Amino acid sequence: xxxxxxxxxxxxxxxxxxxxxxxxxxxxxxxxxxxxxxxxxxxxxxxxxxxxxxxxxxxxxxxxxxxxxxxxxxxxxxxxxxxxxxxxxxxxxxxxxxxxxxxxxxxxxxxxxxxxxxxxxxxxxxxxxxxxxxxxxxxxxxxxxxxxxxxxxxxxxxxxxxxxxxxxxxxxxxxxxxxxxxxxxxxxxxxxxxxxxxxxxxxxxxxxxxxxxxxxxxxxxxxxxxxxxxxxxxxxxxxxxxxxxxxxxxxxxxxxxxxxxxxxxxxxxxxxxxxxxxxxxxxxxxxxxxx
Numbered sequence: 001x002x003x004x005x006x007x008x009x010x011x012x013x014x015x016x017x018x019x020x021x022x023x024x025x026x027x028x029x030x031x032x033x034x035x036x037x038x039x040x041x042x043x044x045x046x047x048x049x050x051x052x053x054x055x056x057x058x059x060x061x062x063x064x065x066x067x068x069x070x071x072x073x074x075x076x077x078x079x080x081x082x083x084x085x086x087x088x089x090x091x092x093x094x095x096x097x098x099x100x101x102x103x104x105x106x107x108x109x110x111x112x113x114x115x116x117x118x119x120x121x122x123x124x125x126x127x128x129x130x131x132x133x134x135x136x137x138x139x140x141x142x143x144x145x146x147x148x149x150x151x152x153x154x155x156x157x158x159x160x161x162x163x164x165x166x167x168x169x170x171x172x173x174x175x176x177x178x179x180x181x182x183x184x185x186x187x188x189x190x191x192x193x194x195x196x197x198x199x200x201x202x203x204x205x206x207x208x209x210x211x212x213x214x215x216x217x218x219x220x221x222x223x224x225x226x227x228x229x230x231x232x233x234x235x236x237x238x239x240x241x242x243x244x245x246x247x248x249x250x251x252x253x254x255x256x257x258x259x260x261x262x263x264x265x266x267x268x269x270x271x272x273x274x275x276x277x278x279x280x281x282x283x284x285x286x287x288x289x290x291x
Contacts, residue, residue: 021262026268033262036255042168044262050226052246052256059259060144061266063226067141068237068270070229072209080202082149083156087198090157091164094188111154119218134233139221142233149217152205159204163197164190172253203278204222207271213240239267 037044040059086103094100122143131138144218167190175185191198221235222245229236239244243260250257 004071024219026265029261029264031180033258033265036258036262037265039255044259044263045150048228050242052259057255058257059262061263063228064237064239064242065264065266066228067220067226067239068210068238070141070232070236071144071148071220072259074205074232075148075209076202076206078145078149079152079156079205081206083153083201084198086153086157087160087164088186088191090161092182107154107157110150115151115212115215118147118151119215122215122219130233136233137221137235139219139235141220141229141234141236144216144236144238145220147219148209148212149223151212151215152209153239155205155208156201159196159201160198163194163201166197167193169187171274200278203274207274207278210274211240211267211271213244217241217244222281239263239270 030237031255038060040047042058045061045065046057049058049060050064051058070284082197086107090100090103096105100154126143126146127138129138130136130143133141171189171193172185175189176182181187186248217240219243220238222237226237227234243263245258247260250260
């Protein structure tokens with residue numbers, strides 16, 4: 001066998017191993033959670049009460065799903081305008097000077113900050129500030145949304161900036177030649193062309209927000225019995241924090257333990273759907289660019 005063929009096979013196996021690992025993780029999680037999914041059926045997702053220590057135990061995931069989507073949705077709604085405007089500045093206005101390098105370095109550095117550090121900062125600074133401003137304990141959807149928005153910003157800024165830079169310069173020149181201002185060119189020409197890449201960055205940021213654990217766990221309150229929130233100042237529990245909180249107290253092989261695995265399956269499906277949508281949109285943008 002030639003060296004090139006051997007290298008090709010080896011690299012293919014290494015690339016395929018990532019797919020195998022994903023399937024093994026999902027398969028194991030699904031098999032462990034399947035008994036609870038069969039036993040409780042649709043009520044596992046639509047039930048209003050999560051009481052694993054009741055007699056009989058109740059496993060209703062709806063309040064937790066609503067909490068997860070509330071925190072993630074608030075985070076992405078705050079991060080999107082800031083991230084897109086920052087991407088426009090980096091791609092269109094910053095030029096190639098020191099300020100652009102500084103902003104890009106700061107954005108990349110933000111990605112490297114551990115989520116537990118951001119959560120700790122939120123716990124000691126953000127939560128007391130919200131408590132003084134709005135009353136209550138400060139642990140809330142709003143606190144979790146702000147922390148997640150900070151964590152989501154780098155994804156939106158980097159991908160959106162690349163999408164805007166990928167718009168051919170000829171489009172800009174043609175618009176300016178017709179008498180449009182620079183901002184009119186960006187708003188009416190550049191952003192519509194780059195919208196699929198920008199949307200993909202937002203969806204990828206949303207997927208990252210849904211799967212985050214430690215930073216959210218430290219600032220959202222995590223009520224003992226989850227409930228459907230009615231305000232962004234309400235305490236809430238999300239899917240990931242439920243697994244972290246109850247895993248150490250669940251008896252292996254019990255319905256509670258299997259329910260936690262079922263939560264993992266639910267979370268995996270939600271994040272997989274979000275990421276598939278993002279890759280579909282991003283793939284469409286790349287295909288259109290090549291065409």
